[in-house]
Every structure is written in C-alpha cells, then in structure tokens.
Amino acid sequence: MTKLTSQPSGRLLYAQSGGVTAVINATAAGVIEAARAKGVKVYAARNGILGALREDLIDTSKESRAAITALRHTPGGAFGSCRYKLKSLDANRAEYERLIDVFRAHDIRWFLYNGGNDSADTALKISQLGKAMGYDIRCIGVPKTVDNDLAVTDCCPGFGSVAKYTAVSTLEASLDVASMADTSTKVFIVEVMGRHAGWIAAAAGLAGEGADAPPHLILFPERVFDEAAFLAKVKATVERVGWCTVVASEGIRNAQGQFLAEAGTRDAFGHSQLGGVAPVLAALVKEKLGYKYHWALPDYLQRSARHLASKTDADQAYAVGKAAVDYALAGMNAVMPVIVRSSDAPYRWKIEAAPLLKIANREKKMPASFLTRDGFGITAAARRYLAPLIQGEAALPYGKDGLPKYVTLRNEALPRKLPSFKA
Numbered sequence: 001m002t003k004l005t006s007q008p009s010g011r012l013l014y015a016q017s018g019g020v021t022a023v024i025n026a027t028a029a030g031v032i033e034a035a036r037a038k039g040v041k042v043y044a045a046r047n048g049i050l051g052a053l054r055e056d057l058i059d060t061s062k063e064s065r066a067a068i069t070a071l072r073h074t075p076g077g078a079f080g081s082c083r084y085k086l087k088s089l090d091a092n093r094a095e096y097e098r099l100i101d102v103f104r105a106h107d108i109r110w111f112l113y114n115g116g117n118d119s120a121d122t123a124l125k126i127s128q129l130g131k132a133m134g135y136d137i138r139c140i141g142v143p144k145t146v147d148n149d150l151a152v153t154d155c156c157p158g159f160g161s162v163a164k165y166t167a168v169s170t171l172e173a174s175l176d177v178a179s180m181a182d183t184s185t186k187v188f189i190v191e192v193m194g195r196h197a198g199w200i201a202a203a204a205g206l207a208g209e210g211a212d213a214p215p216h217l218i219l220f221p222e223r224v225f226d227e228a229a230f231l232a233k234v235k236a237t238v239e240r241v242g243w244c245t246v247v248a249s250e251g252i253r254n255a256q257g258q259f260l261a262e263a264g265t266r267d268a269f270g271h272s273q274l275g276g277v278a279p280v281l282a283a284l285v286k287e288k289l290g291y292k293y294h295w296a297l298p299d300y301l302q303r304s305a306r307h308l309a310s311k312t313d314a315d316q317a318y319a320v321g322k323a324a325v326d327y328a329l330a331g332m333n334a335v336m337p338v339i340v341r342s343s344d345a346p347y348r349w350k351i352e353a354a355p356l357l358k359i360a361n362r363e364k365k366m367p368a369s370f371l372t373r374d375g376f377g378i379t380a381a382a383r384r385y386l387a388p389l390i391q392g393e394a395a396l397p398y399g400k401d402g403l404p405k406y407v408t409l410r411n412e413a414l415p416r417k418l419p420s421f422k423a
C-alpha cells in the first residue's frame with residue numbers, strides 16, 4: 001500500500017469492469033456524489049479500461065444530480081463494462097503508454113476501477129504505472145462481483161442482491177412444485193452463477209432449513225459432482241417429501257475436472273462460458289429416475305434483479321464508492337475499500353482499505369465448514385454468514401406504467417485530444 005506524498009489537482013476517472021450487478025451503479029453514485037462534494041470532476045471510461053485506451057471518456061458533470069441519485073436504484077452498468085485483460089508492462093508497453101497519454105491529456109490523477117478479481121489485477125497494474133512511467137496516477141480498486149469470491153473483503157457488493165434473488169426465487173418456485181407434485185412435476189432444478197465458488201448456490205439454502213425444506217440439494221463447485229449420490233438423494237427426497245428442489249452452480253465439475261456444461265466459448269481472460277448444467281441434470285433425473293421435471297436458468301435475470309435487491313448490499317455498494325474517493329483524495333494508491341464484519345447479529349460492518357496485492361487474481365471459495373458433510377447443503381455457520389447480507393428491501397420507485405423508474409444517463413463524450421488507438 002503506497003502513499004504518495006504530493007496531492008495533485010486533476011480529474012478522477014471511474015470505470016466499471018467485468019460482469020455487472022444489480023447495485024454496481026450504486027457504487028458509481030457513491031463515487032460521483034463523494035467527488036462532487038469535494039469539488040472534483042469525475043470522468044467515466046466507456047466500457048471499462050477499453051474506454052481509457054480508446055480515449056472514449058464520459059463527462060459525468062453533464063448529468064443532473066437527480067440522474068446520479070437514480071443510479072442508486074438502476075441495475076446494469078451505466079457506463080458500460082468490459083472483459084479485457086491488460087498484459088504485463090513488458091508484454092505490451094504500448095497499452096500502458098497509451099493510458100498515460102490519455103491520463104495526461106485529460107489531467108486524470110485518480111483512477112477508480114470497479115470490478116472483481118481480474119479487474120483488481122488491472123487496477124494493481126495501473127497503480128504501479130506512476131513509478132514505472134513517471135506520471136503521478138493513483139489507482140483504487142473498487143469491489144464488485146456477484147460471485148462473492150474476492151479475497152480479504154467479508155463480502156462483495158452485488159452478492160447480497162443476487163443472494164436475495166436466489167433465496168426468494170428458490171422458495172417461491174418450491175411452493176409451486178410442491179403444489180404440482182402429486183400429479184405433475186416432481187423435481188425442479190435451478191442453475192445459478194458462480195464459476196469456481198458456490199456462494200450464490202449457498203445463498204439458495206436460506207430458502208429453508210431442515211431436511212425436508214427446499215432446496216433439498218445444493219451442488220457446489222467446491223465438491224466433485226457424484227452422479228450416484230445425487231440421484232440417490234433426489235430419489236430419497238421425492239419418496240419422502242413428494243418432490244425435490246435442486247440448486248446447481250454453473251461451475252460444477254465431474255471427477256475428471258470437466259465442467260458438466262460448457263458452452264465452448266471463452267472470454268478475454270480465457271474463462272469458459274458456462275451455462276446449461278440444469279438441463280444436463282434434468283435429463284439425468286428423467287433418464288435414471290423417470291421423474292417429470294422443470295428446470296430454470298436465471299442467468300442475467302439473477303444479477304440484474306434490482307427489484308429484489310438487498311438493502312444491505314445496496315448500502316455497501318454505495319459505501320465502497322464513497323470510500324474509494326476518500327482514499328484516492330487522501331493520496332492512497334494500490335488499495336481497495338473492503339467490507340469488514342464485526343458482528344453477525346446484530347450485523348455490523350465497516351469499510352477499511354486493503355492492499356490490492358492481497359486481492360488481485362485470488363479467488364475466495366466457500367470454506368469447508370460452510371458445507372454439510374454430504375456436500376449437498378449449508379451449515380449453521382454458513383447461515384450466520386449469509387443471512388445478514390440479504391437483509392432489507394432497497395426501495396425502488398415505480399412509474400404509472402408499472403415499471404421501475406430506471407435512469408439512462410446522457411453519457412456525453414469528452415472531445416478527443418489524441419490520435420485513435422486500437423484496443
């Protein structure tokens with residue numbers, strides 16, 4: 001964690017990166033409102049770091065105060081996001097030189113990068129640029145990811161809302177299947193996000209407690225998928241309860257380490273695009289057990305569901321944005337505002353600065369103590385951790401048309417000063 005000495009005047013650049021969430025714009029609101037309060041102008045890069053490379057910058061001072069406030073309840077990424085990996089300085093010096101050129105041309109002295117672990121890596125690389133290239137830039141990583149897999153922070157903004165959506169939807173769909181089971185559907189399977197870590201799947205466990213309450217099985221990426229044990233538990237549940245709800249993480253793998261469902265495409269980080277484990281499991285249930293099933297893949301529905309957001313999550317998302325500005329203006333560099341929990345019940349949390357070095361490129365998986373012995377459920381310790389994160393409803397204004405009043409920003413581009421750059 002470096003603290004640079006001088007306190008330059010200049011502009012602050014904010015960008016959103018990676019998969020967006022229901023509350024990432026609340027973080028943007030926290031950033032912009034905090035900076036405005038200190039008299040600092042905020043630019044936003046369109047589509048994350050790509051906007052910085054392409055000199056595609058948005059002047060947020062053109063947005064009204066009401067529009068920025070409305071970001072607090074608008075899902076998606078208001079400035080556009082990206083999946084783009086910066087290579088190392090040695091491997092692609094041209095990109096870093098370009099970033100410095102853009103920062104210099106627009107007097108950008110602070111860069112706030114709002115994303116997950118890959119984005120923390122980008123933030124860390126940029127935080128090291130100042131020394132390497134003789135330009136005084138401070139970089140703060142701002143946490144966000146529905147996957148909840150960032151190291152150090154107790155939880156990640158975006159997770160509490162997807163957790164609430166998943167727990168509530170699991171409960172609601174289970175009431176449905178319970179009604180139909182006698183003469184129709186016996187098994188309902190829902191697939192949730194979480195590539196390598198089962199936090200979202202675990203949150204479904206909040207829908208009910210006890211052996212007969214849904215979800216009856218949760219499949220975690222932390223555990224190897226055991227087909228025989230899975231089928232035996234589904235069968236036993238249907239015979240005992242009359243029906244069965246299964247929640248599966250998109251990232252579950254077989255004993256050979258292969259994802260059960262891989263779409264075959266990869267993103268810029270080399271991650272496989274996942275999606276489709278639910279129909280694979282459903283086919284198995286039908287073929288081996290003969291039960292009628294339904295399956296669901298909420299996909300983007302789960303991470304954009306602002307109508308079911310957690311107030312705790314929305315508050316934390318805003319708070320990390322505000323703290324990031326405070327850290328940047330205080331001269332800090334290479335840090336991330338993280339959430340520190342001091343108590344489960346009553347739930348108490350605060351924000352602290354943590355070094356990006358301890359966060360970038362690491363993944364926090366579910367601890368073994370959060371999984372039941374058979375690997376199909378969550379423990380009391382997991383419930384204690386998860387329960388506060390879905391607390392509270394984050395108010396959403398609705399219009400006469402019955403739809404939420406979401407904001408679309410003007411996103412007015414700053415005039416370009418440099419030649420174009422291909423990124």
Ligand code: F6P
Nearest residue numbers: 018019145146147193194195274
């Ligand atoms: O950012 C996390 C995440 O939501 C994962 O859970 C999911 O696997 C992935 O993003 C999907 O990414 P994309 O929207 O780029 O396909």
